[in-house]
Amino acid sequence: MAAITAPAYRSFPIIPALIPGAMEGAGPYVSSDKINEAVGFPGHLVDDWHDKAIAKMGDLLSKYRSLKVYMDACVHCGACSDKCHYFIGTQDPKNMPVARQDLMRSVYRRYFTLPGKLFPKLVGARDLTKEVLDEWHNYFHQCSECRRCSVFCPYGIDTAEVTMAAREILDSVGYSQKYSIEIIGKVHRIGNNLGLPAPALRDTLEGLEEDVKDATGIDVRFPMDVHGAEVLLVTPSADFFAEPHIDSLIGYAKVFHATGTSWTLSSMSSEAGNFGMFIGNYDQLRTIALRIRQAALELGVKRIVVGECGHAWRVAYSFWNTLSGVGDGADPNDRFAQMLQKQLDHRYRQPTHICEFTWDMIENERLVFDKSLNDKYIITFHDSCNVARGSSMGGYPGGQFEIPRNIIKAVANNYYDMDPSTTHERTFCCGGGGGLLTDDLMEVRVKGALPRMEVLHHVAEDHGVNFMACICAICKAQFTKILPVYGFDRRVVGGVHQLVSNAIKLGVK
Amino acid sequence: MNTLLAIFFYLSTLVFVVGLLARIRTYANTPAPLKIPTTPAPTTTGGVVLRMTREVVFFESLFKANLWTWALGWLFHFSMLLVVLRHLRYFTDPVWEWVALIQPFGMYAGITMLLGLMGLLGRRLLVERIRYISTPSDHLMLVLFIGIAASGLLMKFAVNPDVIGVKSFFLGLMHLTIQPLPTSYLLYAHLSLVCTLMVIFPVSKLLHAPGVFFSPTRNQTDNPREKRHIAAWAAKMESEK
The missing domain is CATH 3.40.50 (Rossmann fold)
Structure with missing residues (x-):
């Protein structure tokens, strides 16, 4: 691959001119049969992909109000059109949020609305062809689901929801993205995104204890699988070995040490990240989240604290209670959630972000x-x-x-x-x-x-x-x-x- | 002509009301399985009502996004609201007091509505990004509204059809009788365009009007840790394990 150079800084924050097709073919690798099948997706593009994709779209439209409303509500006002970092950086018009959504909306109109069935040209509706599917694979993997566009949309249309739906449809017909599916496979097989097995993890943590001892002269512990610890720390696996991530892990350990908090990591659930969200798949999202529930139940912890990880915190904060019951306020008859919520200490917010934990301790003058x-x-x-x-x-x-x-x-x-x-x-x-x-x-x-x-x-x-x-x-x-x-x-x-x-x-x- | 228009009015009203209610029912019955408010978001129901009110009355998000689009869009929508309210005088006898009161404002609103629409059309034609995302129906929708506004204004300021006759036609419709309608091609055009709009409404992007109230990023309370939120189809996956 030729070296990729940075685009020039804009002297004024002008909205860039359009370069149609600038990022055509810049999309990701397609997932292999082996990687797909390991997580239960069809290995490669199935023969009846057209009908399967439309059926999947109908299924998602009936399960997600967001998708249903967002397919209808856009008026093409253009409020979002200059808000996406990928559009600003690439100038490809299909990286404008509205245009990205329209890749799917055009298909929605053709198959699910009367005007699109009768007058496709008039309302910008198109058949789902292989070219359209390729376009989906290309451009729905040039969206980071960051939701910046949704801040500015007068109807709150969230392109992330559309991207997730598109990826789920692609996955369901065997046309997945290699990177995300490969990582999800590793979580299921080994317990974290990086594929670090428990013994390697244990070694790393012991090494860290030595490093911190050398640097500070103090025995800061990095405990794993400690039953009865108060806090279960769930953190992105990059924290265990990547730079600069590891320095933050040392920071969490020092905060726990200084405040006398008993804590533990879990070898079975050594990953806060949840790529199930990225591919928009509720089953995957839930199955991955359940590992943390299981670890919490087995270790008998009272609190669950999440390390520095963006999407993991969204999943933890917004979705964990729904997916796995990590949270508060479940219905008294909700035995699935109550089982865990009875164990957790509700004097604290569940789950807690490590920044909430540390700031709390700073405010209480414990650090x-x-x-x-x-x-x-x-x-x-x-x-x-x-x-x-x-x-x-x-x-x-x-x-x-x-x-x-x-x-x-x-x-x-x-x-x-x-x-x-x-x-x-x-x-x-x-x-x-x-x-x-x-x-x-x-x-x-x-x-x-x-x-x-x-x-x-x-x-x-x-x-x-x-x-x-x-x-x-x-x-x-x-x-x-x-x-x-x-x-x-x-x-x-x-x-x-x-x-x-x-x-x-x-x-x- | 009056019979033809009467039938058109009945049918289009029927399509509008039934279509819209059906759509709203679909939105209401489709579950939102996950908490996805765009944060920072209100943590209480009262806060959500306020957020939605700001969104619907002031177009808060659009204001953050683009001042030109906001100004033109807001001008168009609120002028149109006044114009529609002004038209209540054709459906009430005696005319409600507040409807009588807003008549002069409604008249000027017709002009500002047209200005807003022309601005939005100009933007759609001239701004490269907006032109790129526009479909033929986007342009036609604006043309339809411009047609309605322009024909209405022409009747107000140039050709004056017998408004008493128009009123008796509509009061008649409300009592299921077909009264004569003054002969005026401008009036026929105006009314046909309005009927067309009502037919298009439930199958087009005009669904943004009910849609905004059902948008999970705007109507959800940000309290996922405090209260468990779960959709029926998702709850079925759970067992006590």
């Missing part, structure tokens, strides 16, 4: 920091899309923006926000979310990072910012790879708990 230890950093915060627009923290709207920033300001002296049109609920995706964090999509990833890189460049120039903190494993992995393409050092990105780890004073309280 001591030497902020000067972070003085070499001038810090900004990148709101990860799934945290910003698909979840919350602290029990009040906007807590997901305040709490991580509060933590940073409590552990470091130099902090600047990026341009407000690119933070909070208006944040731009890193470019690698939603199942796109794979090398075969590198061109999409590089170009999709443009809007974030532009504003990072601004704060770097204006304030000398040299560290962009975030709370998402995918953001961290994506930026580590993309930053150098835009001329930054790859170590500019890191976790919030990496900063916590730097500044925390152990053995004081």
Whole structure:
């Protein structure tokens, strides 16, 4: 593959001109028979794919009000048309949210609405041909399901819902994306996205204990499979070995150590990520989430805390209670959920984000920091899309923006926000979310990072910012790879708990 | 002609009401299996009502997205609301007091409605991105509204058909009798276009009107940790395990 170069920064944030077909054929690898069949999907494109796909679409339209309403409600007003980072970076008109949705809406109109059956040309309806299916595979894998468009849509139309439906239809006819399906297979087979078996994990954790002992002189533990621990920590598996992720894992362990919290990881459920969401498949989403329920029940924990991972936090915060009963407020007759909810300690929010946990401890003055230890950093915060627009923290709207920033300001002296049109609920995706964090999509990833890189460049120039903190494993992995393409050092990105780890004073309280 | 228009009115009203109710029923009966409000989102029902009110009355999200589209769209929609309310005088006898009161405003609203529509059409034709996403029906829909507004305004300011006659025609329709309609091709055009609009409504993008109220990203409370939310089809998967 030829080297992919970064698109030029825009001197003014103008809306780019259209380049039709710019990203045709830039889509992902198609999944192989073996990978598909391992998770129960047809191995390759089935013979009667047309009828199967339309039937699946009808099934989804009857199960998801979001899809049903969103297929009808769009008026083509164009409010979303300039909001997608992939459109801004690639200029391909089919990466405008409305145009992406229309790839499916045109088919919906043809098969499910009267005007589309009678006058297809008039209302922009089309038959589902192999070319259309190819287009779906290409462009529905150039969407990171970040939901930025849904913030601006007057009807709240969420392209993520449409992308998920499209991917589910593709999967059901044997036309899947290699990366996501391969990862889902690994979770089922081994227990985490990276395919780290339990013994390797145990080794890693022991190594970490030694490293922290060498660095601080203190025995910070990284426990696994401890029955009766208070907290079960579920974190993205990248935290166990990837840089800079691992520094945040050390941060969580130090916070637990300093507050005297008994905690444990689970070898059976060593993954917070849930790619079931990316492919929009409720069965997969649920089955993967149930591993955590099972671990919690077996270990008898009282609290479930989730590490720095964007989509995992959306799944945990918004979906876990639905999928697996991790939460509160189940009906008294709901035995499935009650079984777990009776075990959990409801003085705390279930599940809890690690930032909620740490901020709580900071507010209760249970942690001591030497902020000067972070003085070499001038810090900004990148709101990860799934945290910003698909979840919350602290029990009040906007807590997901305040709490991580509060933590940073409590552990470091130099902090600047990026341009407000690119933070909070208006944040731009890193470019690698939603199942796109794979090398075969590198061109999409590089170009999709443009809007974030532009504003990072601004704060770097204006304030000398040299560290962009975030709370998402995918953001961290994506930026580590993309930053150098835009001329930054790859170590500019890191976790919030990496900063916590730097500044925390152990053995004081 | 009056018989023909009377039949058209009855049929189109029937299509409009039955079609719309059927659609609303479908929306209401389709489950929303997961909590997907676009956050930050209200944590209480009262908060959701407020959010929806801001969305429907002020077009809050569109305001955040694009000021031009917002201004033109809002002008069109609220002018149209006034115009529709103004037309209640053809259906009430005696005319309700507040309907009488808004008559002059409704008249100017006809003009601002047309301005808004022309602006939206101009945008659709001139802005490259919007032109790209427009289907023929998107343009025709605007043309239809422009036709309704323009014919109405022409009758108000240029050719004045006998409005008393128009009113007795509609009061007649409401009592299931067909009264004579003043002879005016402009009036026939105006009424036929309105009937056409009613027929198109339940099968077109005009469904955004009921749709917005059923949009899960806007109408859900952000309390997934506090209250378990589960759809019937999803609950069936669960066993006590």
